[in-house]
Amino acid sequence: MKEHFSSVWTREQRTAKSPTLSRAQIVRAAMELLDAEGLDALSMRRLGARLGSGTTSVYWHVANKDELLELVLDEVYGEFTVLNVQETTWRNAASSFAYGIRQALFRHPWVISFIGTTPAIGPNAMRMMSGLVATFDHAGFRGLDQDYAASTLMAYVLGITAPELSWRSMLDRTGLTSNELNESIQPMVEKAAADHPELAARYAEFRCMDVDTTRALNFDFGLTCLLDGLEARLNRAASPPASRGRPEPGTPEPGSPAAGDEAGSAPGGHRG
Numbered sequence: 001m002k003e004h005f006s007s008v009w010t011r012e013q014r015t016a017k018s019p020t021l022s023r024a025q026i027v028r029a030a031m032e033l034l035d036a037e038g039l040d041a042l043s044m045r046r047l048g049a050r051l052g053s054g055t056t057s058v059y060w061h062v063a064n065k066d067e068l069l070e071l072v073l074d075e076v077y078g079e080f081t082v083l084n085v086q087e088t089t090w091r092n093a094a095s096s097f098a099y100g101i102r103q104a105l106f107r108h109p110w111v112i113s114f115i116g117t118t119p120a121i122g123p124n125a126m127r128m129m130s131g132l133v134a135t136f137d138h139a140g141f142r143g144l145d146q147d148y149a150a151s152t153l154m155a156y157v158l159g160i161t162a163p164e165l166s167w168r169s170m171l172d173r174t175g176l177t178s179n180e181l182n183e184s185i186q187p188m189v190e191k192a193a194a195d196h197p198e199l200a201a202r203y204a205e206f207r208c209m210d211v212d213t214t215r216a217l218n219f220d221f222g223l224t225c226l227l228d229g230l231e232a233r234l235n236r237a238a239s240p241p242a243s244r245g246r247p248e249p250g251t252p253e254p255g256s257p258a259a260g261d262e263a264g265s266a267p268g269g270h271r272g
Helices: 023-037 044-051 055-061 065-077 090-107 109-113 123-139 144-174 178-184 186-192 197-205 211-238 257-264
Strands: none
Touching: 023 044, 023 055, 023 065, 023 109, 044 055, 044 065, 065 109, 065 123, 090 109, 090 123, 090 144, 090 211, 109 144, 123 144, 123 211, 144 178, 144 211, 178 186, 178 211, 186 197
16 A cells, blocks of 8 residues: 655644743754753653653644654754855865765754655755755756756765764764774774785784874865866766867867877777
């Protein structure tokens, strides 16, 4: 049997029965519980207890847990800031947005598990997407390329940040700092790399580097490469068709007498 799509954003918000409990209060309390104990700790019963209200009062505002997750997800999207591209460059706006997502995920690590699986059609999500589309429109992307560029940026940040969140979770479980945990696993790394001397040498070379600084530089490197790639695509699209693939001045055309023996080479470089 097919299941019809439903969302908390497709129905009218109920008027509060009591001035002591509102949907906004429920969302704030859910965020606090999630930040403190993670996704597995969230239940309507625990949320009601945290608010000092009965579960029935919570259900008056939120029909079920799925709706609650939609609400808290949009609350997190409200922390994703998109700069006004009219006041800066598109690259600066995209970069600032990416760093903002990374920091929001650090504050709310539980959210990454349901980004993409929970409908993101709340007001904050719409504002965020509108800002991203405007950013890439200003850059010069058109049509679906604007969505592709925004999606690529989001995918990069989520993909590279997920392992960092796992690392931070491990730090919480062990009580160690990043550098302490890194040092503690070095003997295992050295043993695993025993048959790969080139890797062992690299691990030894970078052993004393600060882990958090290295991760931050890694994020910046990847983001810069991604933006460079998007910019190169724009530049290629903007160049006149006749200029694409044109040899540099002074370079002989293939097949011309000036090309020498190479003009007589067969495909693959073998001479006929």
